[in-house]
Amino acid sequence: MVSLKLDKVGARYGSTAVFEDISTGWLKGGELTALIGPNAAGKSTLFKRMAGLLAGPGTVVVEDVREGRRPICYMPQDTGANAVLTVYESVLLAAKQGGGWRVADGELAEIDRLLQALRISDLAFRDLGALSGGQRQLVAIAQALVRKPDVLLMDEPTSALDLFRQIEVLEFMRRIAESEGMAVLIALHDLNHALRYCSQTMVVAGGRLVASGPTQAVITPALLRDTYRVDARIEPCSQGRLQVIVDGALV
Numbered sequence: 001m002v003s004l005k006l007d008k009v010g011a012r013y014g015s016t017a018v019f020e021d022i023s024t025g026w027l028k029g030g031e032l033t034a035l036i037g038p039n040a041a042g043k044s045t046l047f048k049r050m051a052g053l054l055a056g057p058g059t060v061v062v063e064d065v066r067e068g069r070r071p072i073c074y075m076p077q078d079t080g081a082n083a084v085l086t087v088y089e090s091v092l093l094a095a096k097q098g099g100g101w102r103v104a105d106g107e108l109a110e111i112d113r114l115l116q117a118l119r120i121s122d123l124a125f126r127d128l129g130a131l132s133g134g135q136r137q138l139v140a141i142a143q144a145l146v147r148k149p150d151v152l153l154m155d156e157p158t159s160a161l162d163l164f165r166q167i168e169v170l171e172f173m174r175r176i177a178e179s180e181g182m183a184v185l186i187a188l189h190d191l192n193h194a195l196r197y198c199s200q201t202m203v204v205a206g207g208r209l210v211a212s213g214p215t216q217a218v219i220t221p222a223l224l225r226d227t228y229r230v231d232a233r234i235e236p237c238s239q240g241r242l243q244v245i246v247d248g249a250l251v
């Protein structure tokens with residue numbers, strides 16, 4: 001099973017450091033890990049650094065990548081479509097990225113299966129540019145999964161989705177991470193999603209990793225006060241699930 005850790009990783013734009021010296025323990029395949037933190041904390045930058053899209057100090061260690069799998073794929077937050085492609089073409093193109101152009105029947109079947117699983121088969125022959133923001137986000141998830149990564153970095157993958165789709169996508173990701181042994185890191189603003197779906201959570205703020213570990217141990221009223229500047233409680237709902245209840249902003 002794949003495993004991943006960060007060793008003294010940093011990133012900067014020009015002369016401005018976004019974060020420095022981020023080290024983690026091993027994150028394992030089969031689990032969802034939330035990456036949380038305030039706006040501009042560096043979540044997208046950390047994903048880009050991990051995916052090798054940005055250079056910087058330190059090492060992103062990925063071990064035991066399986067044959068036929070890509071080590072790391074990054075699904076960006078902004079999925080604006082400027083290519084003149086249908087949904088199906090765009091997913092096929094993602095599958096072939098970096099490989100040969102011969103298409104096996106099994107690859108087409110895999111695309112059909114993914115579009116069905118994400119309930120977007122009806123969009124297959126629509127142009128990307130004619131989709132809603134939420135539809136585009138679902139297509140971006142299909143494009144990411146069809147690349148068969150062992151580590152998948154998803155940047156706010158549910159930000160444009162309605163409530164039903166948010167739950168459906170996160171449950172799907174949890175199932176697929178478990179069944180395929182994929183390590184999935186998800187940048188999230190909805191901390192209730194982190195509590196419900198992610199076994200591990202990493203928190204970036206103020207240019208460093210301020211906490212990391214099992215989600216229920218990491219997301220605490222003290223963290224919400226110090227990192228998000230809100231007064232909040234974490235309490236079980238009537239069905240026993242932990243929920244963040246925000247009482248107010250601390251000014």
Ligand SMILES: Nc1ncnc2c1ncn2[C@@H]1O[C@H](COP(=O)(O)OP(=O)(O)OP(=O)(O)O)[C@@H](O)[C@H]1O
Nearest residue numbers: 013014018037038039040041042043044045046077
């Ligand atoms: N291409 C860039 N050039 C210069 N600065 C950048 C660039 N991209 C991001 N930044 C800056 O780096 C910092 C971290 O941005 P990043 O997008 O990683 O934050 P984030 O935690 O993902 O934020 P959000 O939750 O708002 O999406 C911000 O101050 C941002 O302005």
